Amino acid sequence: MKLAVVGGGSTYTPELIDGFARLRDTLPIEELVLVDPAADRLELVGGLARRIFAKQGHPGRIVTTSDVDAGVADADAVLLQLRVGGQAARNQDETWPLECGCVGQETTGAGGLAKALRTVPVVLDIAERVRRTNPNAWIIDFTNPVGIVTRALLQAGHKAVGLCNVAIGFQRKFAKLLDVSPGEVHLDHVGLNHLTWETGVRLGGPEGVDILPKLLAEHGDAVAEDLRMPRAIVDRLGVVPSYYLRYYYQHDAVVEELRTKPSRAAEVAEMEKxxxxxxxxxxxDEKPELLAKRGGAFYSEAAVDLAASLLGNGGSPYQVVNTVNNGTLPFLPDDAVIEVQAAVDGSGARPLPVPQLDPLYAGLIANVTAYEDLALRAAVHGGRERVFKALLAHPLVGQYAYAEQLTDSLVAHNREHLAWA
Structure with missing residues (x-):
């Protein structure tokens, strides 16, 4: 089995390598190719990756290359973990939206749109290269914004599934609070990437008893602290929102918080050095403890599980992924990409049925889906007017004057990455 990781020079890659080494029986990799244009970083990461494999007795071969075509040739699966523009572009995404009182964040709001505009064309080019060399390869996308990027891939006809670590993070934390194994915890996870809620926590699978009320009653303080939200919000909702919902439920407070401290990008850049x-x-010859602060906890385990299922090598029967809606949420278009529990095997990911959602959640999901549709049009076709409309539609922007100002700022800060600007 051959896997390729595009963006393999990321400082986060050793976490992925550690997972591949530990879980080699689940995903028996014979050749792993790390692809990245940054040759200096790639050599450092590749060297550590080989030492991790050697220490843990993994027999697989690790290859590094800056040639995308050579790297993805004959791969059974290609993992995408790109950051177009690096931490410098991320730092801009997290700062200039604050100038007009909007959240500065790399995956949502104006900053998230900027990232989508930089990223989607690059990802689609890579996917076409994969299709030319091996049309049967699965593309697993971990590149943010995952929902928009995955939708771009699927609309272009690629075999793609999106992956985020939010759900597996909740699964692991809830298992620890409940003193059970993670495999026993099944989440009723629903929404869009970085806009999700845990509406149920079941032991033993989709048909298990929902113990979410018990979990919140006994561990509500711990859950709320992890979300960085007041417990009152969690208690009134009766569900567990993703921590990304802070940007919606506490927008103004978060903006003030972000204005008083260095950006996360600045912190990560220093950490990467x-x-x-x-x-x-x-x-x-092992991943350093500092890497745990880099973000992306449990991604390696989720990636191994998903790749193993897609490649017919076992894996969990149900996994939270980003995949096509196809009527699962009837208030969304069929081609929208949602993040839900799905049955995953060699034929792809099929969402499990979702009970009718409370309008409190369905309304916001519908609103952000409309924004994502406009954002994808802007990313694929370009144009200032498309960018403006996407920003105007986003619930974290939503005002004409803000959308105008943010459009100008977005274009000015990303001109080198926008072919049409």
Whole structure:
């Protein structure tokens, strides 16, 4: 089995490598190709990756290359973890929206749109290269904004599934609070990427007893603290919102908070310098503890599980993924991409049925889906007017004057990445 990781020079890649090494019986990789245009980073990451495999006794071969076509050739699956523009572009996404009192964040709001505009054309180009060399390969997208990127891939006819670590993070945390194994916890997870709610927590699978009320009654303080939200919000909802819902439920407070501290991008950039220095140590043969602060917890385990299921090598029968709606949420278009529990196997991901949603959640999902549709049009076709309409539609923007100002700022800060600008 051959896997390729595009964006393999990321400082986060050793977390993925560690998962591949530990879970080699689930996903028996014979060749792993790390693809990245940054040759200096790639060499450091690739060296550590080989040492991790060697220490854990993994027999697989690790190859590094800056040639996308060569890297994805004959791959059974291609994982995408790109950051077009690097942490510098992310820092801009997290700062200029604050100038007009809007959230600065890399996956939602104006910053999220900027990332989508930079990313979608690059991802579609890579996917076409994969299709030319191996049309049967699965594309697993971890590149944010996952929902928009996955929808772009699916609309272009690619075999793609999107993946996020929010659900597996909740699963692991709830399992710890309940003192059970993670495999026993099944989430009723519903929404869009970075706009989801856990409406049920079941033990033993989709038909298990919902213990969410018990979980919140006994561990509500711990859950709310993890979300960085007041417990009153969680208690009144009676569900567990993703921590990304802070940007909606506490927008103005979050804006003030973001204005008073360095951006997350600045923190990560400094962390990456330290990590790359560590990776250059020829004695290092395991992922350093610092990497846990980089973000993306449990991604490696989710990625292994998904790849194993798609490639017919086992894997969990049900997984939370980003896939096509196809009537699952009847108030959305069939071709919308939703993030829900799905049955996953070699034929792809099929969403499990979702009970009728409360309008409190369905309304916001519908609104953000409309924004994502406009954002994808802007990313694929370009044009200032399309960018403006996407921003005007976003519930974190929504005002004419803000949309005008943010459109100008977005174009000015991303001109080098926008072919039409």
């Amino acid at each position: 330290q990590l790359l220095a560590m990776y250059g140590d020829p004695e290092l």
